[in-house]
Amino acid sequence: MRRGRRVLAVIACSAALASLAGCANSAEGASAPDCGDPSNHLVVLMAQSVPSATLIPCVSSMPTGWSFTDAVVQNNVTKMWLSSTVAGMNSVELQLTPSCDPAGAPEVVPAPDEAGAHVYAAPTSLDPFRGTRFIVFPGGCVQYIYRFAGGVPATLSLQADDAFSFVSRTRVVQAVRDEFDQTLCGAGAPPCEGDR
Amino acid sequence: MDSPDITRVGVPPVSHGRFGTGRRHRRPSGEPPPLPHRLGKSGRFWLALSVYFAATLVGVLLFNPLSNVFEAVDAAILRRFVDLRSPAVVNIALAMNGLASRWTIRLIRWSVIGSLVIFKRWRHLFVYVGAVMILEILVAGLTLVLARARPFGVTILGPWNGFSMPSRPLAELSISLIGALYALVPRGRIRDTGKWILGGVLGVLIVARLILAIETASAAVFGTVLGVAIGLAAFRMFVPGDVFPVTYRRGKAAHLDVGGRRGEAIVHAVDDQLGEKVIEIRPVGLEGSGGSTPLRLTIQEEDGSHRYVFAKLYAMNHVRADKWYKLGRQILYGALEDETPFGSVRRFVEYEDYALRLLYDAGFPSPEPFGVVEITPEREYMILMEFFDGAVEISEADGTPQVIDEGLLMIQRFWHVGVAHRDVKPANLMVQDGHLKLIDVFFVQVRPSPWRQAVDLANMMLVLALRSDAKTVYEHAQRYFTDDEIAEAFAAARGVASPTQLRSMLRSDERDLLAEFRSLAPHRESIRIQRWSIRRVLMTAWVAFLLFIAIGLLVSNWTVFS
Numbered sequence: 001m002r003r004g005r006r007v008l009a010v011i012a013c014s015a016a017l018a019s020l021a022g023c024a025n026s027a028e029g030a031s032a033p034d035c036g037d038p039s040n041h042l043v044v045l046m047a048q049s050v051p052s053a054t055l056i057p058c059v060s061s062m063p064t065g066w067s068f069t070d071a072v073v074q075n076n077v078t079k080m081w082l083s084s085t086v087a088g089m090n091s092v093e094l095q096l097t098p099s100c101d102p103a104g105a106p107e108v109v110p111a112p113d114e115a116g117a118h119v120y121a122a123p124t125s126l127d128p129f130r131g132t133r134f135i136v137f138p139g140g141c142v143q144y145i146y147r148f149a150g151g152v153p154a155t156l157s158l159q160a161d162d163a164f165s166f167v168s169r170t171r172v173v174q175a176v177r178d179e180f181d182q183t184l185c186g187a188g189a190p191p192c193e194g195d196r
Numbered sequence: 197m198d199s200p201d202i203t204r205v206g207v208p209p210v211s212h213g214r215f216g217t218g219r220r221h222r223r224p225s226g227e228p229p230p231l232p233h234r235l236g237k238s239g240r241f242w243l244a245l246s247v248y249f250a251a252t253l254v255g256v257l258l259f260n261p262l263s264n265v266f267e268a269v270d271a272a273i274l275r276r277f278v279d280l281r282s283p284a285v286v287n288i289a290l291a292m293n294g295l296a297s298r299w300t301i302r303l304i305r306w307s308v309i310g311s312l313v314i315f316k317r318w319r320h321l322f323v324y325v326g327a328v329m330i331l332e333i334l335v336a337g338l339t340l341v342l343a344r345a346r347p348f349g350v351t352i353l354g355p356w357n358g359f360s361m362p363s364r365p366l367a368e369l370s371i372s373l374i375g376a377l378y379a380l381v382p383r384g385r386i387r388d389t390g391k392w393i394l395g396g397v398l399g400v401l402i403v404a405r406l407i408l409a410i411e412t413a414s415a416a417v418f419g420t421v422l423g424v425a426i427g428l429a430a431f432r433m434f435v436p437g438d439v440f441p442v443t444y445r446r447g448k449a450a451h452l453d454v455g456g457r458r459g460e461a462i463v464h465a466v467d468d469q470l471g472e473k474v475i476e477i478r479p480v481g482l483e484g485s486g487g488s489t490p491l492r493l494t495i496q497e498e499d500g501s502h503r504y505v506f507a508k509l510y511a512m513n514h515v516r517a518d519k520w521y522k523l524g525r526q527i528l529y530g531a532l533e534d535e536t537p538f539g540s541v542r543r544f545v546e547y548e549d550y551a552l553r554l555l556y557d558a559g560f561p562s563p564e565p566f567g568v569v570e571i572t573p574e575r576e577y578m579i580l581m582e583f584f585d586g587a588v589e590i591s592e593a594d595g596t597p598q599v600i601d602e603g604l605l606m607i608q609r610f611w612h613v614g615v616a617h618r619d620v621k622p623a624n625l626m627v628q629d630g631h632l633k634l635i636d637v638f639f640v641q642v643r644p645s646p647w648r649q650a651v652d653l654a655n656m657m658l659v660l661a662l663r664s665d666a667k668t669v670y671e672h673a674q675r676y677f678t679d680d681e682i683a684e685a686f687a688a689a690r691g692v693a694s695p696t697q698l699r700s701m702l703r704s705d706e707r708d709l710l711a712e713f714r715s716l717a718p719h720r721e722s723i724r725i726q727r728w729s730i731r732r733v734l735m736t737a738w739v740a741f742l743l744f745i746a747i748g749l750l751v752s753n754w755t756v757f758s
Contacts, residue, residue, distance in 0.1 A: 041344070045345050051351075074357040075352065180348065181268065182271060185352075193275060193349060
């Protein structure tokens, strides 16, 4: 009996190690930043990543066939990836930066959740579909970079666009105030200590 | 065939009966053993810090109100450091923070790995790489579970990546440095100085990162503690300095350092437990012994004269080595014999004591057993026995007819008594005053398989032939064994059957002694030594699975080195 338990424990530990090994290679491995929860730890970290950004990207609802793959959050840049069973692994990359250069891409009509922002879209190839959508707003810029597998229609990018949305920074600042009784520095918050 | 006298082998053992007759001291309850097991000051310090952080984490994770208190305290500490900011201070802090950059850490890690490869210190290398991997996985898991943001309320001035607690760069740097210290720097003053320097560097780096507000004090200290604690634990557990000292001299791995505290403990233990006064401890025969630390103790007699006693020191690493050895054998050959490993050092040493007494009582020319002394309860024991003064290894002695006969008679008597030595090799056969002596009886087995009995004979004949020739040894063997028995011996002597030392000496000998013996003996088909069972299949599959996991971990986490 004791021996059996020991064997089980070893199997469990090995399985745990194996599962950890998968995420250890990822920079973050966190779950998707939920738009419905402005105090979501990943949303807060992304807000810290680009303190000037007045909008923070998040995931509102995941369309069928799509999944959140990973996120890398560091000072001045946040990256997130979505994968699709059709378009391929990491077929959509989201980048949040303080600014960006649409490089002559034509401006298009913003989606309802992008109200107030300037949106530019520039497909560079239709098959395989390649392109970038720039969403420029005060203090920040979000780019959706599409890298679809060959033969996948470009219209699938609309599904990916639906997955992403924004939460306003002021809501995140308030959530940090409510949950931690602390000030989230950056746009929409009082000046922070230690500015050079 | 003549019926030889198998009741005597060589010179019959005569008890010296003089050992352990002095006054003994019973250790009363509460009195420490000769060598108490100590964690050490630094070990206690890091353990206490680790426990503190573990308790804090559990508290913060389970009780939400506690996390706010924790954040508030952390924020207050951080502000003190942020208040120190000035353009010059920030520039210095940024420069210092370069120590925790990925490039610095890579450079340190690859330098250590390169040095360990150059010096062929494989065990240290595996422990170093393993500890780094474990730390990376643990830190990645912890940062995700804790999901702690960067500091609030202050402007962050340095580069950062991901959640903040525990601090990944500090954990990575500290394990890389502590690993370098334990893997490359010999124990002693240099390493002690290195520890202070390491502490200073990490301390300054923590302060720099707090000034830059890259993370809070708790995240920084937690990362550092984790890195140091995992590094220390890995090196102390898997490559303890006593057993695997970092030296730049060549030597066998399994031998314990018998100087310093351990040397004093041996003297006290022999005095208290056997009533004998040890005046010198000298390692002997290290080349032929990988499983224990063989020693020659000089004992001072009451009349002022000296005598030698042979001793073997056993510790946990010997038990572990025995387990790995048996596991390897089972995978490679199946359950050829009893492959049950020993559960503790005590049982290990008790078995050797039993084997010594068994052979000595049966009249074999093996050392007279003098008993066992406890050095550290359940961790270290020393077995004492007669020292064959003036004896030389058989490979350095003449292969006289007397020695050949005594060797063959010894095997015949093994068969008669119903035991096998199982480690017949030159290092375990000594010649003293022209007579053969048998040492290292740890592998002795009672009621061995016929295969093992045959192997003992073949190995003995090969050892004897190394110092003479196959034909002479064969002719002598015919006096004690039938041709069929000799044929069986050489049909059984394959692969694992012969000890490594014997195999390597046979390889370096110009003659093909094995083939010569086989040509002299009647033809007999080789005896299969592969034993298949469900247990062997499952065990092999399990080990293969673990290896797969280990390789997977290495590959998937390779980025920590690249």
